Amino acid sequence: MALVGIKKWWAVLLLVGVLVVVTYLNIEHETGFKVLTSPAEISDPLIKQKTTIKPKVEATVSPLVLLEWYKPFKKAHSDFILKSCGNCIYTQNRSKVMGTNTKAVVMHFHDINRETMPKNRQAGQLYVWFTMESTLTVSKLKLKDLDGLFNLTATHKRDSDIYVPYMTAYSAYRRVNSGLKPKTDAHLDKLIKQKTHVALWVVSNCATNKGAVERLKYAKQMIRDGLNLTFGGRCGGDTERKDYNYTKYKFYLAFENSWGCKDYITEKFWKNSLAAGTVPVVIGPPKADYEAVAPPNSFIFAQDFATPKKLVEYLEFLDKNDNAYKKYLVWTTLNISQMPGRRVQGFKCDLCKYMRELDDRQKNKSTPIMSSLSRTNFSLTNWLYENENKECLS
Structure with a gap:
């Protein structure tokens, strides 16, 4: 009798399983969308369109x-x-x-x-x-x-x-960490010791629009206020177009030439700064646009400071206090899954x-x-x- 009861239960479980599979396939057939079954299939918050990770297209489907x-x-x-x-x-x-x-x-x-x-x-x-x-x-x-x-x-x-x-936090993370593995505290200490200069700015667009003029004026005021800035590019009188080692600098002035333009965040922020393990000091779109795409606590928003002098004083404080500076690099020790932009290919x-x-x-x-x-x-x-x-x- 016990054996007959077990067989009945197995039959019931098998029937339930078949119903679940049929329902799943019917949903896909009726909607035209793949049913989401794991977190990996959820669309990245940076991308407006709701797409799903689909299986590779069969070779018989025309490209x-x-x-x-x-x-x-x-x-x-x-x-x-x-x-x-x-x-x-x-x-x-x-x-x-x-x-x-x-x-x-x-x-x-x-x-x-x-x-x-x-x-x-x-x-x-x-x-x-x-x-x-x-x-x-x-x-x-x-x-x-x-x-x-x-x-x-x-x-x-x-x-x-x-x-x-131009890049994503996910891509910048992979570059600065040479892969997917997070940095350790010891790695951060070593990275900071390699930084022998305070700040760098390489720029050659000096006056093509209002933003280009204003950022140059702002940076020159920072120099007058005492910032130890390596000023490269044509605007800095660098006619030889030197090849700078960005990693050797603690800060990079990622000043865009278009101020206030939504989401306009270029290689100055990504390639020249984050991907090089350098802290970007930014002027460009609103702060919320940076926060939406950047690793957490990874940049300094210049307009948070009342004057260029106040900003310079803060950068000088960070330059002299490794523990305070290190907080802007902690993102490299996080898991890569915490980086926005994973779905952008x-x-x-x-x-x-x-x-x-x-x-x-x-x-x-x-x-x-x-x-x-x-x-x-x-x-x-x-x-x-x-x-x-x-x-x-x-």
């Missing part, structure tokens, strides 16, 4: 073609095969513009001209507006002429369809994933890609300027 219509900065390249990102080909071959699998055409903002854009456009083909420049720089163009043409944005702004930062790969998901939706639900985006009459002008800070455009 999507992503066409780069203009060569950014006139740089040509061979095709990129993006299999692990959703199976796409990223190409500059214009003859593919009317191919049935050419789902997106990427255009670099600086080169866009109505006269040289594609003469024909197939139904459902998305135009992607791409730039890494600040809103201030872009504002010099006549964007009204482009309203209604583009469907997707790919920029440094976090509310872009494809978020394209680069523009080409992220665009491929985005387009593959849209293509899958179209096939699963018979929904035209254009309709799913609601971008048939998208205004670049409104998107760029309506929510931009006034300080950026002044």
